[in-house]
Amino acid sequence: MPVRVLPDFLINQIAAGEVVERPASVVKELIENALDAGADQIVIDVVDGGRTLISVIDNGAGISAADLPRVVMRHATSKLPTDDLLNINYMGFRGEALPSIASVSDMTIDSMARGASHGWRLDVSTGDVRPSDWDTGTRVRVENLFSRTPARLKFLRGDRAEMMSVLEVVKRLAMARPDVGFALNNKWFFGKNQDLSARIASVMGDDVVGRMLGVDATSGTNGDMKLSGFISQPTLRRASSVDQYLFVNGRPVKDKVLVGALRAAYMDVMHAREFPLCALYLTLNPRNVDVNVSPAKTEVHFLEPSHVRAFIIKSLRDALARTVNEAVNENVAQSHPAPVWSGVQMNLRTMPKMEQTQPKTNTNFSSRLFVASPHRAPDTAFMGAPTATLNTDDIAENLPLGRVIGQIANKYILAQSGDNLVIIDQHAAHERITYEKLRTHAIKTQPLLTPIVVNMRAEEVSAVLTVSDELRACGIDIDAFGDDAIAISAVPSDWNLDWADAFHAIADEVRANGHSSAIQERLHLKLANFACHHSVRAGQKLDMNQMNALLRDIENTPRAGECNHGRPVYKIIPIVEIDGWFERV
Numbered sequence: 001m002p003v004r005v006l007p008d009f010l011i012n013q014i015a016a017g018e019v020v021e022r023p024a025s026v027v028k029e030l031i032e033n034a035l036d037a038g039a040d041q042i043v044i045d046v047v048d049g050g051r052t053l054i055s056v057i058d059n060g061a062g063i064s065a066a067d068l069p070r071v072v073m074r075h076a077t078s079k080l081p082t083d084d085l086l087n088i089n090y091m092g093f094r095g096e097a098l099p100s101i102a103s104v105s106d107m108t109i110d111s112m113a114r115g116a117s118h119g120w121r122l123d124v125s126t127g128d129v130r131p132s133d134w135d136t137g138t139r140v141r142v143e144n145l146f147s148r149t150p151a152r153l154k155f156l157r158g159d160r161a162e163m164m165s166v167l168e169v170v171k172r173l174a175m176a177r178p179d180v181g182f183a184l185n186n187k188w189f190f191g192k193n194q195d196l197s198a199r200i201a202s203v204m205g206d207d208v209v210g211r212m213l214g215v216d217a218t219s220g221t222n223g224d225m226k227l228s229g230f231i232s233q234p235t236l237r238r239a240s241s242v243d244q245y246l247f248v249n250g251r252p253v254k255d256k257v258l259v260g261a262l263r264a265a266y267m268d269v270m271h272a273r274e275f276p277l278c279a280l281y282l283t284l285n286p287r288n289v290d291v292n293v294s295p296a297k298t299e300v301h302f303l304e305p306s307h308v309r310a311f312i313i314k315s316l317r318d319a320l321a322r323t324v325n326e327a328v329n330e331n332v333a334q335s336h337p338a339p340v341w342s343g344v345q346m347n348l349r350t351m352p353k354m355e356q357t358q359p360k361t362n363t364n365f366s367s368r369l370f371v372a373s374p375h376r377a378p379d380t381a382f383m384g385a386p387t388a389t390l391n392t393d394d395i396a397e398n399l400p401l402g403r404v405i406g407q408i409a410n411k412y413i414l415a416q417s418g419d420n421l422v423i424i425d426q427h428a429a430h431e432r433i434t435y436e437k438l439r440t441h442a443i444k445t446q447p448l449l450t451p452i453v454v455n456m457r458a459e460e461v462s463a464v465l466t467v468s469d470e471l472r473a474c475g476i477d478i479d480a481f482g483d484d485a486i487a488i489s490a491v492p493s494d495w496n497l498d499w500a501d502a503f504h505a506i507a508d509e510v511r512a513n514g515h516s517s518a519i520q521e522r523l524h525l526k527l528a529n530f531a532c533h534h535s536v537r538a539g540q541k542l543d544m545n546q547m548n549a550l551l552r553d554i555e556n557t558p559r560a561g562e563c564n565h566g567r568p569v570y571k572i573i574p575i576v577e578i579d580g581w582f583e584r585v
Contacts, residue, residue: 008074022156023050023145024165026101030140031173031182032091033098034058039137040192041181044170049162051145051153059137063111068122068129071109072099091251098140104152106143110134168242171203172252175245175279200230200279204243208277211236213322215280217315225284225308227315231262232277234269234320234562243277248289250281254298256513258282261309264517265316268435268524269559270566282312305514306466321558324400400555401570404547411538413547421578424570426547427538428563429554435531435564436557443475443523444493451487454500458483460507467506467516474519497522528564 020026027044034042037060047053063071070076101107102124110132112119119134146153156162167188174182174190178199181192190202201209212230219225246258258280266276290301302308401424402417413424456464464486468478475492488499502518509516536542536550554560554569561569579585 020097020100020104022165023054023162024169026050026054026105026142026145027056027166028169028173029097029101030054030056030142031170033140034060034138035091035173035177035180037061037138040179042183044166044182044184046163046166046185049156049159050166051156051159051162052143054142054145055139057137057139062113062116062119062137063109064113064116065120065129068109068111068120069127072102072107072122072124074099101142104149105145105147108141108143109138110141111138112136172245175199175203176247176250176252196279197230203245204277208232208236212277213319215315215319217311217318219307219311224288225282225311227280227282227312229278229280231265231280231316231319234266234276234559234566235568237270237274237276237566239274241275244275245279247279247281248291248300249283249286251291251300252298253300255300257302257305257309257515258312260513260515260517261312262316264309264520265313265320267517267521268439268528268564269320269562272521274566280312282308284308309515323558324555324560399552401551404544404551407542407547409539410541413542413551415551417572419575421573421575422570423573424551424554425538425563425568426536426540426542426550428567428569429550429560430535431531431563432560432569433550433553433557434535435527436559438527438531445475445477445490446493447490448488451481451489452491452499453481453485453487454503455485456504456507459511460504461486463507463510464503467510470516471506471519474523476519492523495526524564531564 020029023046027046027050031042031044034056037058039058039060041059043055043057045053045055098107107124109122109124110119112132112134119132120129121132121134122129146156167184170182170184170188170190174180178190178194178196179192182188182190190199194202197212200212211233213233215227215229215231217227219227241259244259244262246253246255246262248255248258262276262278262280263272270276288303290303398418400417402415402420402422404413404415406414407426408414411426413426413429415422415424461480461484464478465480471478475490475495476488477490478486478488481487486503488503491497491499502522506516506518509518542550563569576585
């Protein structure tokens with residue numbers, strides 16, 4: 001069969017299959033063009049889920065009469081001033097969106113360039129350009145989407161489902177640009193120049209207020225990477241990843257490296273089948289990330305993905321690791337009253353220093369599996385009920401979790417902190433304390449007299465070797481054993497695993513995602529189970545000294561708001577709320 005050069009209309013329709021998957025894809029491309037044009041107000045109207053009409057109006061720079069015919073030519077763009085594809089600073093840049101959309105719809109464009117005397121209209125179907133009374137920015141109308149490709153039309157979902165997909169696109173772009181105002185179908189509004197915290201609440205819902213933690217971290221002496229935004233407290237989670245908003249250099253993305261890092265950061269504070277909320281903005285040199293890897297522009301490739309992943313995990317874990325005392329003192333340093341976006345909401349007072357003894361020790365497990373960390377002094381106080389001998393008369397009510405006033409059902413500790421009632425789950429609290437103390441010890445490795453050899457395919461060996469440093473941090477030393485096997489020379493003490501099965505799973509995960517968290521998850525599960533089984537139990541009677549000691553410990557423990565399984569450790573109820581129960585307001 002001879003080689004055939006395809007006609008332009010068919011080339012555009014093929015490109016449309018890559019760029020324009022559904023109405024939401026059209027909305028995304030048109031909004032990105034509006035943002036690149038400098039718009040700060042964008043109005044979107046969608047009829048019949050996008051089948052009948054999609055209209056996007058912006059107040060951006062507009063398009064001149066001379067440029068209007070060019071905007072619907074393939075690979076024509078104003079967003080790539082040079083030939084350097086590694087220096088892209090725009091949302092849209094491929095030069096395929098408008099011609100692809102026009103090839104499967106009826107499109108008209110009205111626009112007026114800034115400084116022009118009047119606007120111009122382009123009818124893409126006929127190619128006619130004529131004067132228009134349009135006087136600000138640009139309007140793109142897309143009618144009868146997929147009318148020229150009915151096979152694509154029949155695969156669209158119902159109008160309501162398509163509309164929800166459009167809304168999700170608008171939300172993601174609204175999160176990317178809180179300085180820009182968005183209106184969708186005169187029903188959903190996101191105001192111009194919103195504070196990021198307000199934009200998050202308007203996008204994710206009012207239940208996020210007071211339950212998000214700020215993130216602000218940089219990597220390298222020159223600030224090579226910066227991560228900012230908000231993540232949810234572990235007790236705020238969703239059943240899916242719907243409220244995870246991730247951005248790279250201002251571009252909304254769905255990237256495996258970022259998603260994997262987010263999951264790893266929450267590993268020891270949230271159940272694996274639950275999802276945290278986030279709005280995270282990663283900024284790095286454009287030359288260190290390739291955004292030109294997919295027509296939909298939702299995927300990116302990092303030059304050093306392992307470095308990016310490690311930076312994000314550390315930054316998020318640092319944000320999650322604040323103790324109760326740190327959270328309260330941070331609020332004190334800011335202002336009164338407590339800000340909406342603080343980790344803890346309570347009355348703010350200066351917290352006095354307090355000496356305390358530690359609970360009884362049971363080091364059997366630690367001596368088998370752990371050695372003292374070279375970075376932190378060993379803490380041998382692990383298990384058993386708190387037995388600190390504290391004089392409760394000396395404990396002021398202005399400590400973060402207050403002074404113990406009793407115990408309910410041998411499960412919950414009641415305390416008073418200023419004008420708040422505090423309820424503490426004694427098992428969850430001691431479980432977190434125990435787990436964090438276990439984490440301060442390095443893993444004790446067991447060198448093997450005879451290495452364990454695991455036979456693998458060459459590509460699996462290469463994949464596993466890329467995460468050898470992460471495995472070493474978990475107590476596992478490996479090396480290549482020829483081209484088609486690895487040799488394990490050291491493993492964590494007291495670990496009995498099917499190592500061949502474990503390493504094949506690691507190889508599969510690395511090849512699919514570029515990283516593996518399988519061993520870290522096994523370590524977390526082992527520590528979490530041990531902490532759970534060796535902590536104060538629900539139903540265990542504690543005396544006042546033990547309860548007060550437990551509160552003082554949890555106040556200075558990282559990630560104190562949740563146990564290892566993501567359950568809340570304490571709840572703070574203002575007395576004014578209790579007054580409302582009894583109609584005292």
